[in-house]
Amino acid sequence: QVLRDGGDRMGFYSPVEGCEALRRQIVLRSLEAGTECSVRDTLVTSGAMEALHIALRCVTRPGDTVVIASPTYYCFLQLLENLGLRVIEIPSRPLEGVRPSDLAQVTDRFRVAACVLTPNFNNPDGALTPDEAKAEIVDILARRGIPLIEDDVYGDLGYDGERPAICKAFDSKGLVLACSSFSKTIAPGYRIGWLQPGRFLDKAMELKATTSVATATPTQHAMAEYLGAGHYHRHLKRLRPAVKAMAANMHDLVGRHFPPGTRATRPAGGTVMWVQLPGGADGVDFMRRALEKGISVAPGIIFSSQGCFRSYARLSCCVPPGPALTEAVRTLGEIAGELVAGSHEERISEPWDSGPIAMSEGSLKDS
DSSP states (O other): OHHHHHGGGGGSOOOTTOOHHHHHHHHHHHHHTTOOOOSTTOEEESHHHHHHHHHHHHHOOTTOEEEEEESOOHHHHHHHHHTTOEEEEEEEETTTEEOHHHHHHHHHHBOOOEEEEOOBSOTTTOOBOOHHHHHHHHHHHHHTTOOEEEEOTTGGGBTTSOOOOOGGGGOSSSOEEEEEESTTTTOGGGOOEEEEOGGGHHHHHHHHHHHTOSOOHHHHHHHHHHHHTTHHHHHHHHHHHHHHHHHHHHHHHHHHHSOTTOEEOOOSBSSEEEEEOSTTOOHHHHHHHHHHTTOOOEEGGGGOTTSOOTTEEEEEOOOOOSHHHHHHHHHHHHHHHHHHHHOOOSOOOOTTTTOSOBSOGGGSOBO
C-alpha cells in the first residue's frame, strides 16, 4: 500500500533523522515508557544495533573503558571489541538486574567513558531492574558525568501488560542515550530502530549521515501508518499473553526433561530463558551436541568477555508449543543428563563469588 500510494518518492532517501510521521509515532510510544522526548530529539536507525553503534561512537574513543552488565548480549561484546573499547563487567542478577551499589563501586574506582545496560528484560537472563534502581543508576552516572546507553528492545514484551519505565525517564541532564527497535515485537527484517541521544543529538546526526545516510524509506512509512492506525497497540495486546504462555510452557518442559539440579530463570518479560546446567556440565559441549541433533542453543560463555557462565546456556522460549518443541527439549534434557553424568565437578563457582568486577585487575588502571 505504501509503495502504491507513495509513488516515486518511496524510492528516494528519507531525511537523515528519519520520516517525521514515524518519529512522531515513536515519541508517542515513548510516553508509555515514561519519556517525554520531542520529534526533533528522535533519530530513526536501521535497527537497534545501529542505534547502539552510533551511541557508542558519540561518547567513546578507541581505548576507552565501558561498563556493561554481565551476562550481556554477545553482539554488544562484539561491537565493543570492533570499536576498540575495553570492558568492565558488573553482575546482572536474574531477580533484580544491576545493583546501583556495584555500579557506584566501579565508577568510583575506574575511569569510565560510558555504561551500556538493558534494564528491561536483559538478554540472556531476563532480568528486570526495578524503577527505583533505574533512577539511582541514572543519578550515580549523572553525578560523575558518565553517559548511559540504554537498550530497550524488550521493553514492550512485559508479560503482565504494564510497560516498565526506561532509564531515560529519570534523565534530567541529557546523558541517557535510549536505543530500541521493533525487531522483537513486529519483524527484525524491517530494520526499524531509533535513538534518542539527549545532548549528543548533533553528533549522532553527523554519524548517521556519514555511515548509512538514511534508513530505508518504504519501511519507515509503512511502520508509521501501522502505528498511526493503532494496529501496534492491538498487536501487543495479543502478543504479550502469547509470549507469556510460550515462556511458561518452555519452563515447564525444562523442568520435566532436564536433569535434577538444573536451574532456570522465570523472567517477567522478553523471549529468552537462562539455564544453569548442574554438576559442572559444560555449555559449549551442550551446544555442540545439540547442533548434532539439529537444535540451536547459545552457550553461556559467549555472554561474557571474561569466560564466565561456562555451565550456562540460553534457550529461546518464544516457540509455539507442540510435539516438535517437546521432543527438542526432551533431547536437550538427555544431552544435559549425559554431560552431568560425565562431569567430575560438583559445582562451578558463581561468576560473582569473588566480587562485583569481572576483569583482570592488571588490565586496567585505577582512575
